[in-house]
Amino acid sequence: MALTREQMAQRVAGELKDGFYVNLGIGIPTLVANYVPVGMEVMLQSENGLLGMGPFPTEDEIDPDMINAGKQTVTARIGASIMDSAEAFAMIRGGHIDLTVLGAFQVDVLGNIASWMVPGKLIKGMGGAMDLVAGAENIIVTMTHASKDGESKLLQRCTLPLTGAGCIKRILTDLAYLEIDQGAFVLKERAPGVSVGEIVEKTAGELVVPDHVPEMRFA
Amino acid sequence: MAGFDKRVTSYEQALEGLEDGMTVLAGGFGLCGIPENLIAEIKRKGTKNLTVVSNNCGVDGFGLGLLLEDRQIRKMISSYVGENALFEKQLLDGELEVELTPQGTLAEKMRAGGAGVPAFYTATGYGTPIAEGKEVRQFDGRHYVLEHAITGDFAIVKGWKADKYGNVIYRHTARNFNPLAAAAGKITVVEVEEIVEPGELEPGEIQTPGIYVDRLICGTFEKRIEKRTVRD
Numbered sequence: 493m494a495l496t497r498e499q500m501a502q503r504v505a506g507e508l509k510d511g512f513y514v515n516l517g518i519g520i521p522t523l524v525a526n527y528v529p530v531g532m533e534v535m536l537q538s539e540n541g542l543l544g545m546g547p548f549p550t551e552d553e554i555d556p557d558m559i560n561a562g563k564q565t566v567t568a569r570i571g572a573s574i575m576d577s578a579e580a581f582a583m584i585r586g587g588h589i590d591l592t593v594l595g596a597f598q599v600d601v602l603g604n605i606a607s608w609m610v611p612g613k614l615i616k617g618m619g620g621a622m623d624l625v626a627g628a629e630n631i632i633v634t635m636t637h638a639s640k641d642g643e644s645k646l647l648q649r650c651t652l653p654l655t656g657a658g659c660i661k662r663i664l665t666d667l668a669y670l671e672i673d674q675g676a677f678v679l680k681e682r683a684p685g686v687s688v689g690e691i692v693e694k695t696a697g698e699l700v701v702p703d704h705v706p707e708m709r710f711a
Numbered sequence: 712m713a714g715f716d717k718r719v720t721s722y723e724q725a726l727e728g729l730e731d732g733m734t735v736l737a738g739g740f741g742l743c744g745i746p747e748n749l750i751a752e753i754k755r756k757g758t759k760n761l762t763v764v765s766n767n768c769g770v771d772g773f774g775l776g777l778l779l780e781d782r783q784i785r786k787m788i789s790s791y792v793g794e795n796a797l798f799e800k801q802l803l804d805g806e807l808e809v810e811l812t813p814q815g816t817l818a819e820k821m822r823a824g825g826a827g828v829p830a831f832y833t834a835t836g837y838g839t840p841i842a843e844g845k846e847v848r849q850f851d852g853r854h855y856v857l858e859h860a861i862t863g864d865f866a867i868v869k870g871w872k873a874d875k876y877g878n879v880i881y882r883h884t885a886r887n888f889n890p891l892a893a894a895a896g897k898i899t900v901v902e903v904e905e906i907v908e909p910g911e912l913e914p915g916e917i918q919t920p921g922i923y924v925d926r927l928i929c930g931t932f933e934k935r936i937e938k939r940t941v942r943d
Contacts, residue, residue, distance in 0.1 A: 538884075539814065539815070540740045540743075540884055540887050541740075541884050541886055541887050542884050547942050548940045548941055548942040549940075549941055549942065550941060550942060551941055554936070554939065554941065555883065556742075556743065556885075556934035556935070556936045557743060557744065557871075557882045557883040557884060557885040557934070558883045558884055559740070559741065559743045559884055559936075559937075559938075560884075562938065563740075563741035563742075563743070563937045563938045564938045564939075564940035565936060565938070565939055565940050565941070566940070568883070574883055574884060574886060575886070576818070576886050576887060576888070576889070576890045576891055576918075577740065577766070577814070577815075577818040577887045577888050577891065578815075578818040578819055578821070578822040578891050580815075580818075581814065581815030581818050581819065584815060585815055585819075585833065585834070585835065604838070609840075614793075614799055614802075614803075615811065616791060616792060616793030617789060617790050617791035617792050617793060617811045618790060618791070618811060618813055618814075618841075619790050619791040619813075619814050620790070620813065620814040620815060621813075622813035622815075622816075622835050622836050622839060622841070623813050623814060623815030623816065623835045626833070626834040626835040626836070626837065627815075627834070627835070653839065653840045654838055654839045654840075655839060656836075656837075656838065656839065657837060657838025657839070658838070
């Protein structure tokens, strides 16, 4: 069975470590915050200028001056700090964020990522995505393995305009966890009940399949 | 003598000298911390052919979206413009030009502009369409793109509190691009919720020192929320 969005978030949460500063993108990455293991402390960064994002507010706590990078009303947790946008991105570009999780349209075997623009469709902008992929060492891309039409999103070369070149090493899809090494995807884990054959079939880029591919475990 | 008293008494006075074709830097992220009354005054004034530098372009009928209604903006420099149907229409009709800039690069361009740094190298955008035609250099084996600083004829800024010297503090994440815009404007106009007595703000707390501020005005704000989100 392909993973649900929640299961994907849960698997990514297994990569968190105590004391991590983490930037979560919009969509599935945002859900990772729900699966931080009990007793572990992580600090969520929001690139508009908040380090230490708390939960969404109650009706009484809503404050128009406190929002996240998705423009949603949020709260600040104890220990949070607030800074201007240049400083928020200095943290990102200076490599201070321990883990970045974001979505994508396509990733290829060279670690290129396309996530912001589909030619012919309206271009809305890249927001902070280009800064995040260029600045972070440790990035996990979350996306479905194939599009709704069945086209693989793991390619030999991205066909859409890039968000960043050569910056992705780790990908979690609804079918598998993969890493990129020496110009190929390496299949590291498969979703429970998903066959290696299905993953091979739905991966367009070069894929290395080790002799043993364990089933994914959840944090 | 006014000394360092930056206060003006009307919004008309606050934007005196703003002319057609100028570049305006605007603080704010989404609708958070936007100089909403200064934007409304630009609409009233009818200034045209503006280049506006702001992370977003408001929404239909509020914030910078107001300036689209009478086609006052010729060019937008932004990182994300997806919240605005009129923007989309004018872009498709070729009435509006947009220069999409990564959010961190946009912030750094303003910071550099205010700090007298003409350009800087960044890894952001290397190998992507936004690096096309730009100088690339390698440092320690990695590629970086040369990006130029941005300054504005005017900067319009929203603060929380200020004293008459133009020392400004911001509230929560309404800070965002505001201090960056403030430093990069030839004429910087700040509107705040409250003007306090000198000495009330701790010197060490000031986020925009008065040296960057030319005009200061106190306003009332709607503070519209773009995505009201609550927990269960």
